[in-house]
Amino acid sequence: MSVAVAGCRMQKEGDAMAECADAWYHLVQGGGTVQGLRATRATDDSTVRCAVADGASLSALPEPWARTLARELCAVPVRALSDADTLHAALRTLSDGWPAALRSYVTGLGRPLDWLEPHALQHGPAATFVAVGVLPVPGGWRWSAAAVGDCCLFQTRGDTLVTAFPLSLPESFGHHPDLVRGLDCLGAAGPSAIRTASGTAAPGDVLLLASDALAKWALAQETGRRPAWRQLAAVAVAAGEQARGSAAGGEPGPGAGACSGSGCGTGSGPRSEPRTGGGGTGAETRAEAGGDALRAFIGPLRDTGAIEDDDVTLVAVRFLDDGRTGTRAGGGADLRDGR
Amino acid sequence: MPYERKIKRNQRTYVVILIDQSGSMETPMAATGRAKCEEVTDALNRLLLELIRAAAPTGRDIKDYYDVSIFGYNHGVRSLFAGKLAGRDSVSVGELYAAPAAMRQREIVTTDADGNEHRATVHDPVWVTASAMGKTSMAAAFAHALPLLEEWVEENPTSFPPIVINLTDGIPTDEGLHDTVQRIRSLSTADGQVLVFNLHVSAASKDTCRFPVSAEDLPPEGQLLYSISSVLPDVLREQAQGLQMDAPHGCRGLVFNGNVVDITKVLRIGTWA
Secondary structure: OEEEEEEEEEOOOOOOHHHOOEEEEEEEEEOOOOOOOOOOEEEOOEEEEEEEEEEOOOOOOHHHHHHHHHHHHOOOOHHHHHOHHHHHHHHHHHHHOHHHHHHHHHHHHOOOOOOHHHHHHOOOOEEEEEEEEEEEEOOEEEEEEEEEOOOEEEEEEOOEEEEEEOOOOHHHOOOOOOOEEOOOEOHHHHHHHOEEEEEEEOOOEEEEEEOHHHHHHHHHHHHOOOOOHHHHHHHHHHHHHHHHHHOHHHOOOOOOOOOOOOOOOOOOOOOOOOOEOOOOOHHHHHHHHOHHHHHHHHHHHHHOOOOOOOOEEEEEEEEEOOOOOOOOOOHHHHHHHHO | OOOOOOOEOOEOEEEEEEEEOOHHHHOEOOOOOOEHHHHHHHHHHHHHHHHHHHHOOOOOOOOOOEEEEEEEEOOOEEEOOOHHHOOOOOEEHHHHHHOOOEEEEEEEEEEOOOOOEEEEEEEEEEOOOOOOOOOOOHHHHHHHHHHHHHHHHHHOOOOOOOEEEEEEOOOOOOOOHHHHHHHHHHOEEOOEEOEEEEEEEOOOOOOOEEOOOOOOOOOHHHHHHHHOOOEOOHHHHHHHHHOOOOOOOOOEOEEEEEOHHHHHHHHHHHHOO
16 A cells, blocks of 8 residues: 655746745655655555645745745644644744744845835735645554645545545635734634644545635535545646656656655655755746646636636645555555455 | 625726815824824825735735725815825826835834844835815715726726725715715626725714614714615625624624724725735
C-alpha cells in the first residue's frame, strides 16, 4: 500500500501567477526502503503531511505568508494537528517571527519605502489553512487534521463523501473567516479558532484539500446530489501527471507543488527538503505545469458563474493498494491479507 | 443571489460619497469637541487611504478596484477633491494614490520582542479638506450623482453595484430628494441595484439608531432618510457585524444621530474597506 499526493493551484482571472495567494505543501517522512519513489509517493510505513493555505488578498504580503504557513504546518508533529493548544503555540512562534521577516523584506527592497507602503505593511499578512497528517496503522491509515478558516478537507470514497471538515455546507462560507495573522496570530479567539478532526482511511479513499472557492463549489455539488469527488481527484492526479511530465528528464519525480529535491520521500527531516506549491523559483515553473488540468476544469465553471473567481488550490492524498510495501511490521500486508 | 460579486480588477465598484457642508456642520461633536465637518473630513481621508490600501495590500501594484466620487453640498454641489484632482467628478484609486493634495508627517514607534524601539516616519495623505457654510442641497447632490451612476453601471454591467453614502446632519432644504433617490436606486448591474446608505450625525449623538428595520421610532427627518435608504445586503451586514455593529436581517443602511465612531464604521461598511 502507498499514499500518493498530487495537487495544483491557479490564480484569479486577470491576475499574474505570482499574485496567487494560495499555497500548498507536502512532506513525506520515513519509508526509507523505497529509494525509487520520490516526493509524491509514500509507502505504508511513511508519515505524510499536507497543507493548503489561502492568503487573504486584502492583507499585506499574503503570498509569502501562505507559503510559510503551509510549509511550517508540514513541519509540526502530526499529533499537534489534533491538539489546538499545541498548534496555537506553533502558530504563535510563526507570527512572532513575522516582524523580523518584514524587516528583511524591507531591507531587501534596497530602496526607500513609498508613502503607501508603511501604511500597507503595518497591517501584516493573514491566511486561512487546512493541514492534515497521515500515519500508518495496521490495515490502513489514521489522519488528523486542523483548520483555521474555510480551507477544507474532504475524505471521499469514490463519489461518496465520508467527512467534510471544517465546513460541510456551502452556505457556511462567509466573507470573514478566521485567519492566522502575521501580527497577533489568532487574536482574541486564540486556540478556539482552530478546528480539529480525525479519521481512518482505507485503500481507495482520497483526502481532498481545497481552498474556499473550490471547497464551496464541491459542497454545493454534494448538496445538489451531483457529487464531483471522483472528478476532483482525477483533476488533481492529472495535474500531478502533467507536472511530473514536465520535470527535468521526465523522471518519476514530484507532482505539482513539489519541487525537484531528490530523496523527498526517503526519511529526510521536515525542513531539509523544502518542497512547495507556492514556491517562487525554478521549482514553481515545473509545479505550475500541473495547473493546466485545473485550468481546464475551473475555466468553464468560472465562465458560467458556478464558482467564485478566486485563487484555487486542490490537493489529493490518495490511499493506494498497489502492492508497494515499506518496512513497517504488518504494513500493507495486513489489509491485503484481510481482503 | 445579488450582491455577491467580489470586487477586483476586472470587476470593480464605484463609491459615491455625498457630504453635507451646510453651516450646521460646524457644530462641535460632543465626544471630541471638534466640528462635525472636521471629523467627517478626517474620516474621509482615512477611508480613501483604506481603499487604496485594499487595492494595494502590500503598498505597490495598485489594482484599480474602485472608482470614487466625493461631492460636498451646501448652496451648491461640487467635487471635494483638491490638488491635481480638483474639479474631477470621479477618480480611480490609482489616481488617488498618485495625487494626494498634501501629506501630513507623523512618527510612529514600534517595539520588537527584544524591547528595541523602531522609529518610522509615516505620511498621512490628504485629499479633501473641511468647510461648512450655507444650506443643505441634498436633493441636488443626489441629482448630480445620478448621470455619473447611470454611465458607470452601463460601462460595468457585471460588477458589484455602486454604493452611494450620504453624510448629513440635517434635512434637505431643496425639493425632489425622494424621486431622485428612487431613480438612483432603480439603476442596477447584474449583481443588484445601486445601494444608497445614509449616515446622519448629531453633535450630542443621543438616541442613536443604527441599521433600523422600521422607521417607527424615528423622528420625521429620520423617517425621510429611512425611506431613501437601501436594505443592507447580507454581505454588508456581515461586514457590519465584523465591526461589532448589530445589523439584523432586513435592516436599512441608515444610522441616525450617529457619533464619530459611526462615521468611520459606516464608511468602512459601505465600501468594504
